[in-house]
Amino acid sequence: NSKLALCHIHLEEYREAVAAAQKANNVSTWKHVCFACLRADEFRLASQCGLEVIKYPDHVDEVVSYYSDLGHFTHLVSLFEQGLGLEDAxxxxxxxxxxxxxxxxxxxxxxxxxxxxxxxxxxxxxxxxxxxxxxxxxxxxxxxxxxxxxxxxxxxxxxxx
Structure with missing residues (x-):
């Protein structure tokens, strides 16, 4: 499912990539799909994936850097505001x-x-x-x-x- 998610990214099928990432359910796949969605300005999907990534403290800095490098500060703040509501925040x-x-x-x-x-x-x-x-x-x-x-x-x- 991880490889399937990456295939969907290359085909620019972002919804399908997110669905495959859900099945794979590993942080690396979530991160790849999140960043691909960001590059494609698919902010809702990026946010859905980003929430799965920021559950892991070791990956928070990378998400912040990626959003910041692309200049998506409002979406970054919004992602972390949503993150407050996570069960495992x-x-x-x-x-x-x-x-x-x-x-x-x-x-x-x-x-x-x-x-x-x-x-x-x-x-x-x-x-x-x-x-x-x-x-x-x-x-x-x-x-x-x-x-x-x-x-x-x-x-x-x-x-x-």
Whole structure:
């Protein structure tokens, strides 16, 4: 079924490729079909496959890179928002969505941090907040992670003169 999925990709039969990937049900096939669907601007199908790929923490970075290289940032954010609802959603999905928000949807960062604080890799999201100069969410994360000194340091550095 993996080879069948690849054949369907070469024939540009993306729906059939997704169906074959479902039968094969391995991350490598899902990834190939996802990326082929992305290249063909078949975003709904790419999303369906992408959700199967991001279940595996080791493959999250590759999906982010591929979507980003093609400039499909809205679809990438949407994929990870859908990923929050996965039965087996892991810390990497919550963390990566927080990082994506800092880059592409900054108005959603604070709410995401408040709602999913316990499911975030705090240090990664804080670094992303600081890079994006989103100091309120960074301070919030520091304070709730009991890193008061770091939170106070940001507040003092950013205080008006």
């Amino acid at each position: 892991h810390i990497g999905i919550f963390t990566e969505l927080g990082i994506l928000y800092t880059k592409h949807v900054p108005e959603k960062v604070m709410e995401h941090c408040k709602v999913f604080f316990n499911k975030l890799n705090v240090s990664k999201v804080v670094r992303a907040c600081e890079r994006a100069r989103l100091y309120s969410p960074a301070v919030y994360l520091y304070m709730h992670d009991k890193q008061h000194d770091s939170g106070l340091k940001i507040m003092m550095e950013r205080a008006p003169a």
